[in-house]
Amino acid sequence: MKRIFIIILFLILPTKAFALIEVDITRGNLNPLPIAVSPLSIDENSRQNFEKILKKKNIGIEISAVVEKNLKTSGLFNPLNKDAFLQEPDIANLKPRFEDWNLIKAQALITGNVNFIDDKLRVEFRLWDVLAGKEMMALAFTTVPNNWRRVGHIITDKVYERLTGEKGYFDTRIIYVAEEGPKTRRIKKLAIMDQDGENNKFLTLGNELVLTPRFNPTSQMVTYLSYFRNLPRVYLLDIETGMQEVVGDFPGMTFAPRFSPDGKKIIMSFAKDGNSDIYTMDLENRIVEKITNHPSIDTSPSYSPDGKYICFNSDRSGYQQIYIMKKDGSNVKRISFGRGLYGTPVWSPRGDLIAFTKLHKGKFYIGVMRTDGSGERLLTENFYQEAPSWSPNGRVLIFYRETKTNDKGEGFSAKLWSIDLTGYNERLVTTPTDASDPSWSSLLSN
Amino acid sequence: MKHLISCEKVRIRNIDQGAIMKLNKILKNAFLITVACLALSACATSKKSTGQMQGDVYTGTDTVEYLASGVPDRVFFATNESVLTTASRETLRKQAAWLRKNSDITIVLEGHADERGTREYNLALGERRANAAKDYLMTYGISSNRISVLSYGKERPVDSGSNPLAWSKNRRSVSVKAN
Numbered sequence: 001m002k003r004i005f006i007i008i009l010f011l012i013l014p015t016k017a018f019a020l021i022e023v024d025i026t027r028g029n030l031n032p033l034p035i036a037v038s039p040l041s042i043d044e045n046s047r048q049n050f051e052k053i054l055k056k057k058n059i060g061i062e063i064s065a066v067v068e069k070n071l072k073t074s075g076l077f078n079p080l081n082k083d084a085f086l087q088e089p090d091i092a093n094l095k096p097r098f099e100d101w102n103l104i105k106a107q108a109l110i111t112g113n114v115n116f117i118d119d120k121l122r123v124e125f126r127l128w129d130v131l132a133g134k135e136m137m138a139l140a141f142t143t144v145p146n147n148w149r150r151v152g153h154i155i156t157d158k159v160y161e162r163l164t165g166e167k168g169y170f171d172t173r174i175i176y177v178a179e180e181g182p183k184t185r186r187i188k189k190l191a192i193m194d195q196d197g198e199n200n201k202f203l204t205l206g207n208e209l210v211l212t213p214r215f216n217p218t219s220q221m222v223t224y225l226s227y228f229r230n231l232p233r234v235y236l237l238d239i240e241t242g243m244q245e246v247v248g249d250f251p252g253m254t255f256a257p258r259f260s261p262d263g264k265k266i267i268m269s270f271a272k273d274g275n276s277d278i279y280t281m282d283l284e285n286r287i288v289e290k291i292t293n294h295p296s297i298d299t300s301p302s303y304s305p306d307g308k309y310i311c312f313n314s315d316r317s318g319y320q321q322i323y324i325m326k327k328d329g330s331n332v333k334r335i336s337f338g339r340g341l342y343g344t345p346v347w348s349p350r351g352d353l354i355a356f357t358k359l360h361k362g363k364f365y366i367g368v369m370r371t372d373g374s375g376e377r378l379l380t381e382n383f384y385q386e387a388p389s390w391s392p393n394g395r396v397l398i399f400y401r402e403t404k405t406n407d408k409g410e411g412f413s414a415k416l417w418s419i420d421l422t423g424y425n426e427r428l429v430t431t432p433t434d435a436s437d438p439s440w441s442s443l444l445s446n
Numbered sequence: 447m448k449h450l451i452s453c454e455k456v457r458i459r460n461i462d463q464g465a466i467m468k469l470n471k472i473l474k475n476a477f478l479i480t481v482a483c484l485a486l487s488a489c490a491t492s493k494k495s496t497g498q499m500q501g502d503v504y505t506g507t508d509t510v511e512y513l514a515s516g517v518p519d520r521v522f523f524a525t526n527e528s529v530l531t532t533a534s535r536e537t538l539r540k541q542a543a544w545l546r547k548n549s550d551i552t553i554v555l556e557g558h559a560d561e562r563g564t565r566e567y568n569l570a571l572g573e574r575r576a577n578a579a580k581d582y583l584m585t586y587g588i589s590s591n592r593i594s595v596l597s598y599g600k601e602r603p604v605d606s607g608s609n610p611l612a613w614s615k616n617r618r619s620v621s622v623k624a625n
Contacts, residue, residue: 182606183603183606184602184603184604184605184606185602186601209601211565211601212565212566225569230596232569232596232597252573252595253569253573253596253597255566255569255570256566256569269566269569269570271569271570271573271574271597273577274528274573274574274576274577274578274581275574276570276573276574297567297570297571297574299566299567299569299570300564300566300567313564313566313567315526315567319526320563320564320567341563343563343564343566343567344564344566357564359562359563359564362562383608384561384562386564386565387564387565402561404608405606405607405608406607406608407607407609408607409605409606409607409612412606412608436565437565
């Protein structure tokens with residue numbers, strides 16, 4: 001995919017010190033902020049041009065719909081019904097009549113317009129504080145028309161950041177494993193889509209089994225496990241060029257790969273003679289290092305965001321538990337001590353939490369704990385679910401969930417779900433096929 | 447790249463969620479009652495229902511195939527275990543005898559886990575199980591270069607049921623002729 005080319009044209013001084021509205025992000029969606037997303041206005045000439053190129057009747061309305069859906073999905077905002085809007089979009093963008101917006105209980109308002117200039121899409125938007133009667137933010141983006149959805153995502157990121165004080169996660173993608181066919185002969189393909197489920201694309205054909213894809217920090221490379229020629233090995237895929245290569249030259253199965261936070265290394269497990277240990281390989285000089293050396297199963301490694309520590313999964317105590325160690329493998333320390341089995345630890349991008357899968361009394365949980373193992377919090381319970389992956393701002397987790405079959409083996413499905421760190425706002429992420437092993441990209445633009 | 451996917455209307459999920467939770471509660475209660483009923487009836491029939499399992503190791507023959515007459519192709523494991531049972535060792539001794547007689551044959555040991563574990567751990571567990579079988583074959587004189595190991599983790603169950611019996615059939619190491 002073409003790298004996006006976005007120029008921030010101008011930035012009108014935001015009124016910061018005395019903005020009255022802000023979103024409380026510490027308590028989930030108990031009180032989502034009422035926000036009015038006025039459709040982006042568009043002149044007739046621009047509308048016709050975009051209709052020809054994008055086959056969309058009114059691209060202004062479409063872009064605001066992207067913003068609105070994003071805000072709604074976050075659980076922190078309550079986009080208001082457009083039927084109640086009193087002011088026309090073009091006039092609202094010039095100067096909102098705050099009394100009208102106040103009347104429908106909007107606390108924030110997004111307005112804007114779309115123009116066709118030199119074959120490009122130019123989108124301007126403004127964020128207003130309705131109660132204070134003030135403009136909070138105004139930005140304009142110029143890009144190729146095909147990038148219109150991304151403009152919607154970037155607008156959402158800007159609004160989210162302005163109102164919550166945290167970076168957004170909307171201009172991002174999810175890589176996952178698309179699944180089809182009976183459980184005993186499942187066909188699996190790598191697939192990629194926008195965070196909101198749009199622009200789904202398959203990256204492999206399904207000829208060989210593929211598992212556990214993970215993005216690198218720039219989200220242009222993916223590391224995953226492929227059973228190509230019945231040799232399960234960790235691979236590296238360049239999303240833009242489609243080039244694939246095996247990582248390292250191991251005489252056995254390599255699996256559970258992830259990138260280091262600087263993107264220079266891949267950390268993974270290598271299984272030989274019934275023993276799995278953790279290794280790293282430097283992608284530049286190809287030097288392989290053995291990190292753990294223990295007769296137990298050591299797997300699912302994940303770096304801390306500063307690259308100094310690694311959390312991983314080991315059964316050295318007899319059962320699956322979570323451990324952390326220094327990046328060179330020293331100072332191994334068990335951190336999970338609750339009841340049950342713990343797996344798939346993933347370090348939060350903020351650095352303060354580790355997300356995990358827990359199995360206890362026949363139920364599976366997605367939870368988080370602090371990096372010393374304290375403060376364990378279970379977010380969701382189900383028949384089967386695992387493999388959480390963090391949104392780049394460390395606010396939302398995406399994971400997959402499988403359903404129980406009946407005694408004939410019917411009724412199986414695998415789907416992606418997301419949940420807020422607070423345990424609120426659990427949502428099905430729609431995919432064209434069954435899906436598992438999701439991995440969230442970094443923010444594509446900043 | 448074309449963007450042919452049209453925009454979806456926003457779903458309002460918060461409203462149904464209460465209803466779903468209520469439904470869950472009803473289902474849960476119904477489930478508890480069913481479990482209680484089953485538990486009561488299980489007392490009477492417990493011997494029958496575990497006829498194909500000892501502990502939680504599968505002892506039946508439903509899924510077993512044969513490498514040659516009288517030589518079963520697979521062995522089964524307890525949950526989270528890779529220890530060979532007495533029955534498994536007997537099966538592997540038969541395989542070893544057959545492999546000694548047919549010295550040109552090479553095999554792949556395919557190790558599997560049930561669906562009740564995380565994917566990555568299960569890959570390692572499948573490898574450990576297949577290696578337990580490999581080690582045993584080697585102690586009966588089969589050279590390691592005739593045996594390769596391939597773990598499928600939980601990716602290739604033989605029984606797609608979500609119940610203890612189905613899971614016991616799926617925790618296995620299968621010897622497959624490679625040539």
